[in-house]
Amino acid sequence: LQRQHEAELQGFVNSLHPADIAFILESLPKTERQMIWRLVSAAFDADVLLEVSDWVRESLLEAMNRQDIMAATSEMDADELADLAPDLPPDIVTEVQKGLTVEERARLIEAMGYPDDSVGGIMDFEMVRVREDVSLEVVHRYLRRLPELPDHTDQIFVVDRQDKLLGTLSLSALLVNEPEIEVRDVMGTDYLSLSPLDTDSDAANAFERYDLISAPVVDGIGRLIGRVTIGEVVDVIREDSDEQALSRAGMQEEDIFAPVAMALRNRAPWLMLNLCTASIASFVASRFEDTVSTIVMLAFLMSIVAGIGGNSGNQTMTLIIRALAVGRVTGQNLWALIKRELLVTFLVGLMGSIVAAGFSWGISRSLPIALVMMAAMIANMLVGACVGVLVPMTRARFGKDPALGSSVLLTFATDSLGFLIFLGLATIFLI
Amino acid sequence: LQRQHEAELQGFVNSLHPADIAFILESLPKTERQMIWRLVSAAFDADVLLEVSDWVRESLLEAMNRQDIMAATSEMDADELADLAPDLPPDIVTEVQKGLTVEERARLIEAMGYPDDSVGGIMDFEMVRVREDVSLEVVHRYLRRLPELPDHTDQIFVVDRQDKLLGTLSLSALLVNEPEIEVRDVMGTDYLSLSPLDTDSDAANAFERYDLISAPVVDGIGRLIGRVTIGEVVDVIREDSDEQALSRAGMQEEDIFAPVAMALRNRAPWLMLNLCTASIASFVASRFEDTVSTIVMLAFLMSIVAGIGGNSGNQTMTLIIRALAVGRVTGQNLWALIKRELLVTFLVGLMGSIVAAGFSWGISRSLPIALVMMAAMIANMLVGACVGVLVPMTRARFGKDPALGSSVLLTFATDSLGFLIFLGLATIFLI
Numbered sequence: 001l002q003r004q005h006e007a008e009l010q011g012f013v014n015s016l017h018p019a020d021i022a023f024i025l026e027s028l029p030k031t032e033r034q035m036i037w038r039l040v041s042a043a044f045d046a047d048v049l050l051e052v053s054d055w056v057r058e059s060l061l062e063a064m065n066r067q068d069i070m071a072a073t074s075e076m077d078a079d080e081l082a083d084l085a086p087d088l089p090p091d092i093v094t095e096v097q098k099g100l101t102v103e104e105r106a107r108l109i110e111a112m113g114y115p116d117d118s119v120g121g122i123m124d125f126e127m128v129r130v131r132e133d134v135s136l137e138v139v140h141r142y143l144r145r146l147p148e149l150p151d152h153t154d155q156i157f158v159v160d161r162q163d164k165l166l167g168t169l170s171l172s173a174l175l176v177n178e179p180e181i182e183v184r185d186v187m188g189t190d191y192l193s194l195s196p197l198d199t200d201s202d203a204a205n206a207f208e209r210y211d212l213i214s215a216p217v218v219d220g221i222g223r224l225i226g227r228v229t230i231g232e233v234v235d236v237i238r239e240d241s242d243e244q245a246l247s248r249a250g251m252q253e254e255d256i257f258a259p260v261a262m263a264l265r266n267r268a269p270w271l272m273l274n275l276c277t278a279s280i281a282s283f284v285a286s287r288f289e290d291t292v293s294t295i296v297m298l299a300f301l302m303s304i305v306a307g308i309g310g311n312s313g314n315q316t317m318t319l320i321i322r323a324l325a326v327g328r329v330t331g332q333n334l335w336a337l338i339k340r341e342l343l344v345t346f347l348v349g350l351m352g353s354i355v356a357a358g359f360s361w362g363i364s365r366s367l368p369i370a371l372v373m374m375a376a377m378i379a380n381m382l383v384g385a386c387v388g389v390l391v392p393m394t395r396a397r398f399g400k401d402p403a404l405g406s407s408v409l410l411t412f413a414t415d416s417l418g419f420l421i422f423l424g425l426a427t428i429f430l431i
Numbered sequence: 432l433q434r435q436h437e438a439e440l441q442g443f444v445n446s447l448h449p450a451d452i453a454f455i456l457e458s459l460p461k462t463e464r465q466m467i468w469r470l471v472s473a474a475f476d477a478d479v480l481l482e483v484s485d486w487v488r489e490s491l492l493e494a495m496n497r498q499d500i501m502a503a504t505s506e507m508d509a510d511e512l513a514d515l516a517p518d519l520p521p522d523i524v525t526e527v528q529k530g531l532t533v534e535e536r537a538r539l540i541e542a543m544g545y546p547d548d549s550v551g552g553i554m555d556f557e558m559v560r561v562r563e564d565v566s567l568e569v570v571h572r573y574l575r576r577l578p579e580l581p582d583h584t585d586q587i588f589v590v591d592r593q594d595k596l597l598g599t600l601s602l603s604a605l606l607v608n609e610p611e612i613e614v615r616d617v618m619g620t621d622y623l624s625l626s627p628l629d630t631d632s633d634a635a636n637a638f639e640r641y642d643l644i645s646a647p648v649v650d651g652i653g654r655l656i657g658r659v660t661i662g663e664v665v666d667v668i669r670e671d672s673d674e675q676a677l678s679r680a681g682m683q684e685e686d687i688f689a690p691v692a693m694a695l696r697n698r699a700p701w702l703m704l705n706l707c708t709a710s711i712a713s714f715v716a717s718r719f720e721d722t723v724s725t726i727v728m729l730a731f732l733m734s735i736v737a738g739i740g741g742n743s744g745n746q747t748m749t750l751i752i753r754a755l756a757v758g759r760v761t762g763q764n765l766w767a768l769i770k771r772e773l774l775v776t777f778l779v780g781l782m783g784s785i786v787a788a789g790f791s792w793g794i795s796r797s798l799p800i801a802l803v804m805m806a807a808m809i810a811n812m813l814v815g816a817c818v819g820v821l822v823p824m825t826r827a828r829f830g831k832d833p834a835l836g837s838s839v840l841l842t843f844a845t846d847s848l849g850f851l852i853f854l855g856l857a858t859i860f861l862i
Binding site for chain 1: 457571583605606661669675676677688691703712732739742751767771787846
């Protein structure tokens with residue numbers, strides 16, 4: 001019965017699109033994942049391996065023997081191999097390399113040389129190239145000899161004998177023009193080309209802005225060395241946004257079924273950092289022990305001051321990080337931005353502090369406490385606004401990810417300074 | 432001189448790609464934006480208007496007179512008009528409608544009927560359709576009569592006389608096969624089709640998973656009514672991720688140069704909500720006034736307990752929201768997820784609470800206080816983990832955006848319960 005059940009499951013799994021198999025594998029705990037993986041037909045191995053996230057691929061490779069891995073990798077293109085290589089046992093990589101043609105081996109080595117987050121890291125080598133002095137009829141005949149066009153082919157690249165890129169021939173131009181016309185008369189020469197060392201995020205921004213499907217990658221002297229397609233770019237956009245969300249919570253990519261040890265390593269550092277900053281803030285506050293023991297109500301109000309400063313600063317910071325990501329903030333409009341954020345924050349703070357003052361009066365029945373609360377809250381929200389603008393901008397200026405770390409610094413500033421301002425004002429005016 | 436300067440600027444602006452003009456307009460304060468907009472050649476008006484974000488479009492339309500708007504809109508397709516219509520004065524919409532053909536008017540009304548975030552809201556009507564019983568040669572001849580193919584055409588749709596979709600003919604199949612072959616022999620029949628009422632996020636997930644460039648949209652009885660292209664999908668992916676980042680900070684889309692009044696309306700409600708929850712938490716803590724006035728050090732430690740619970744819960748919540756977005760969390764693995772998060776949180780909490788206990792001992796020189804700190808911190812982190820899993824899942828179950836509002840609830844829970852647990856334990860064991 002068990003076996004019959006398994007056969008059914010196998011039939012079902014192998015009737016799916018490789019991308020769906022990958023999604024199912026990603027959604028399963030490790031044991032079940034490896035069990036299902038064994039049922040997947042060897043013909044899908046390569047596609048599924050390339051499709052799954054990095055953290056899942058490891059556990060899949062673990063469940064495969066040498067022979068299966070060799071079989072799966074032997075079908076892959078150079079750029080696909082380059083993506084997979086870091087996860088493979090080194091001796092398998094060596095062996096796979098031996099099976100490649102000289103040209104493919106050169107491409108593999110080239111692709112492996114570029115950083116993961118560069119255009120070189122996401123480009124592929126499957127391109128159709130033609131000369132400029134042939135007629136469209138000749139291009140048509142040439143294409144008919146191919147088994148199929150490479151995925152995401154919306155244009156053909158026009159190169160000279162030295163492989164220098166001269167223009168691009170869109171399939172649209174190829175299809176709507178008469179066959180007698182020459183390539184050079186209908187090719188586009190006003191195209192966007194990428195350098196292999198551009199970042200993948202820059203490439204994604206360009207694809208998004210100009211609605212591209214593919215773009216040529218050229219080297220320093222204008223030779224065509226690869227192309228980037230929208231398929232890779234969509235993954236980059238999704239990964240960038242995932243990373244940003246995770247990094248603001250102090251995490252990296254984590255499988256919801258990853259081993260507990262891995263989750264600990266992922267989460268502990270950031271929590272420990274937060275614990276330290278909270279302890280420092282708490283230490284700052286504890287310097288006002290005498291003040292707080294005289295007026296205990298201050299103890300309950302000080303966390304409101306700290307919290308609202310953090311929340312307000314977080315709004316400013318979110319806006320700035322987003323504007324930085326699309327390149328909308330520069331050194332030139334920095335001052336205008338700070339002034340605007342301070343004004344907006346002051347006005348929201350004024351409204352909020354009236355409510356907070358009312359609450360303070362309600363639990364303390366003291367007008368002076370309410371007034372100190374009001375002043376401290378507005379001041380701490382202004383602290384939040386300054387930190388919210390300056391920290392991400394400074395990090396971006398030094399080439400660091402503006403999201404990562406910014407929120408720790410923001411909370412640290414609004415907590416410590418919030419306590420300091422509130423208890424300091426209270427010590428001066430109330431004691 | 433001023434005028435010469437302006438002429439130069441005009442020449443420069445109009446040499447740019449409409450997408451670049453849109454980007455520049457988005458990056459400028461309102462006055463400068465409207466000044467530059469007046470320099471943009473009327474020929475680009477339509478493209479730029481369609482390219483800019485909603486909040487910028489309003490200010491551009493403000494700066495145009497009736498005639499300019501009519502001229503710009505008269506060039507647009509039905510689906511583009513439908514996007515723009517909500518921002519236009521109603522009498523202009525009526526007038527533009529009069530200038531359309533019967534077919535275009537029907538499309539415009541259809542497109543305007545679908546919600547913004549549905550497939551119907553992002554589809555366009557520019558498709559090439561062919562019959563299944565013709566040869567590829569006939570298709571070629573038909574295409575050569577077009578001025579160009581619609582943007583993002585990677586496939587042609589094969590329909591019958593009733594416009595029922597029978598299959599799709601990829602340009603690749605069209606180009607690599609011999610002209611004598613009939614369409615029906617090379618068309619794909621295993622294609623993904625969308626319904627106009629699917630959400631745009633579902634469409635984006637499908638495009639991402641299957642690496643699509645375009646997909647047909649069919650009605651309930653299988654008739655082809657439109658198509659969705661990767662150009663629109665990339666915008667949806669980017670907007671979804673922007674929206675998520677903003678909504679976690681309690682904001683909506685905001686121009687960094689939007690009028691201050693607009694910014695106030697955008698930010699104040701969420702800050703007020705946070706102020707209320709912080710006040711309630713502070714009120715909960717103030718019920719322990721006697722305990723705190725006996726041991727003042729508790730006042731400085733309680734904010735650490737509350738803060739770390741919120742941070743830890745935020746990590747869990749970020750992970751769950753992300754997993755929910757790609758459909759990886761279901762009712763079925765809920766229990767496994769909660770158990771895992773509780774375990775991970777307990778272990779991180781154990782490590783962290785040892786550090787926190789050390790700090791507590793350091794500033795209070797009291798072992799009992801350190802032990803209460805330890806227990807309260809672990810307990811509050813577990814509260815954060817439960818809220819971090821359950822709140823987004825519950826919101827998603829009821830069809831609400833899991834990100835929006837979840838973080839307010841999380842902070843509320845970890846603050847109030849953090850104070851309650853810590854001061855409660857202190858009252859029981861230390862007083």
